[in-house]
Amino acid sequence: IAHGKPEREAAWWRSRAGDLIARAAAGTPRYVYHLPTVRERARMLRETAAIDRRFYALKANAHPDILRLLEVEGFGFECVSLAEVEHVLATLPVLDPARVLFTPSFAPRDEYRVAFDRGVNVTVDSVEALQRWPEVFQGRALWLRLDLGRGDGHHEKVRTGGAEAKFGLPLAKVDAFVAEARRLDAKIVALHAHLGSGIDNPAHWREVYADLASLAEQIGTVDTLDIGGGLPVPYTPESRPFDVAAWRSGLDEIKAAYPGFRLAVEPGRYLVAEAGALLVRVTQVIEKDGLRRIGVDGGMNALVRPAMYDAWHDIHNLSRLDDDTVAAFDVVGPICESSDVFGRARMLPASTAEGDVVLIADAGAYGMAMANTYNLRALPAEEILDV
Ligand code: LLP
Numbered sequence: 001i002a003h004g005k006p007e008r009e010a011a012w013w014r015s016r017a018g019d020l021i022a023r024a025a026a027g028t029p030r031y032v033y034h035l036p037t038v039r040e041r042a043r044m045l046r047e048t049a050a051i052d053r054r055f056y057a058l059k060a061n062a063h064p065d066i067l068r069l070l071e072v073e074g075f076g077f078e079c080v081s082l083a084e085v086e087h088v089l090a091t092l093p094v095l096d097p098a099r100v101l102f103t104p105s106f107a108p109r110d111e112y113r114v115a116f117d118r119g120v121n122v123t124v125d126s127v128e129a130l131q132r133w134p135e136v137f138q139g140r141a142l143w144l145r146l147d148l149g150r151g152d153g154h155h156e157k158v159r160t161g162g163a164e165a166k167f168g169l170p171l172a173k174v175d176a177f178v179a180e181a182r183r184l185d186a187k188i189v190a191l192h193a194h195l196g197s198g199i200d201n202p203a204h205w206r207e208v209y210a211d212l213a214s215l216a217e218q219i220g221t222v223d224t225l226d227i228g229g230g231l232p233v234p235y236t237p238e239s240r241p242f243d244v245a246a247w248r249s250g251l252d253e254i255k256a257a258y259p260g261f262r263l264a265v266e267p268g269r270y271l272v273a274e275a276g277a278l279l280v281r282v283t284q285v286i287e288k289d290g291l292r293r294i295g296v297d298g299g300m301n302a303l304v305r306p307a308m309y310d311a312w313h314d315i316h317n318l319s320r321l322d323d324d325t326v327a328a329f330d331v332v333g334p335i336c337e338s339s340d341v342f343g344r345a346r347m348l349p350a351s352t353a354e355g356d357v358v359l360i361a362d363a364g365a366y367g368m369a370m371a372n373t374y375n376l377r378a379l380p381a382e383e384i385l386d387v
Helices: 014-024 035-046 064-072 082-091 109-118 127-132 171-183 204-219 244-257 269-275 305-309
Strands: 030-034 053-057 076-079 100-102 121-124 141-147 187-192 224-226 262-265 276-288 291-296 315-317 326-332 341-349 357-360 381-385
Touching (some): 053 224, 064 082, 076 082, 082 109, 141 171, 171 187, 204 224, 204 244, 269 276, 305 341, 315 341
Parallel strands (some): 053 076, 053 262, 076 100, 100 121, 141 187
Antiparallel strands (some): 030 276, 276 291, 315 357
């Protein structure tokens, strides 16, 4: 655990420790994003012939340079709020709105209305929306988001299917939705399911495709099946990198079994998580009741994933990569919450001291995107590394 597995030894940031320490001098907490890593991940997905439409879930990281890169790599964009739609259209002025998918949750009426006006694709997941706002949906092309009755993912808080989850039209209501859409002269052109985030089961997307395809055959007007995002990344020392090749061949097979549909995916984390790191600076090292803690200048305000999902992020002291004498430390932030802990009992250089630059790895997804100003702490800075 101390210095990670072999893949981690080869991480992009390792050979750049000196440069990162210099950049940290401009202020911490600071996110850095390595664009070549994003490009490499994008190309891994682009090589899948079976996938016809790729939407990047920009809630993971909406940095303009990342959006520009992914546009060039042929991605469209999946947005969950009208603000995300406006952000991507403003950042990429020549982007065809047909490459944008708006997948809101419990959005107010006007977000749907404006999204249709902007010409982007719009997902609906309730009969109630059609009934309450017929004028908004009349004559439109609709993407229908389904709850297939199950969820999956790295933590219960990121599972987006099943009765507990607020997302998606349950299968029992599909007939009612189809009837209501027909009444409004609206056409269901796509079926959509995103059942969770950080999904380990490689068969997941195939199964979702099969479920959507058999429903689509009954509905008859569907052109696209969107099987969501949720591709995992190897955060923990034990985890293996996601087998993209196996994922791809699974999709090839299932698409051949149910031909005639365009296949869409909408990954977020996979594209950006490992390309980002959070740089923080050691403020104090304190021993209390036999436990040693390293304090750093950004905490759950800068990166909430450990506090919110007990998520693991590798932690490295960039200032002491050569020190092999390790000791166990809890790594904590400056926030007034007991959950403000990045990691417990992490093996870090025993010489760790005030002023050291610490790197929190794999923080490119849902890092800055979820950062906040709790305790009136400033938001982290962001910086792009292009080589
Ligand atoms: N599509 C939809 C409709 C989604 O709701 C999401 C993520 C994605 C795609 C992209 O999922 P991804 O490929 O990134 O797993 N904050 C949590 C993750 C929340 C995901 C929300 N929805 C975390 O830090 O783990």
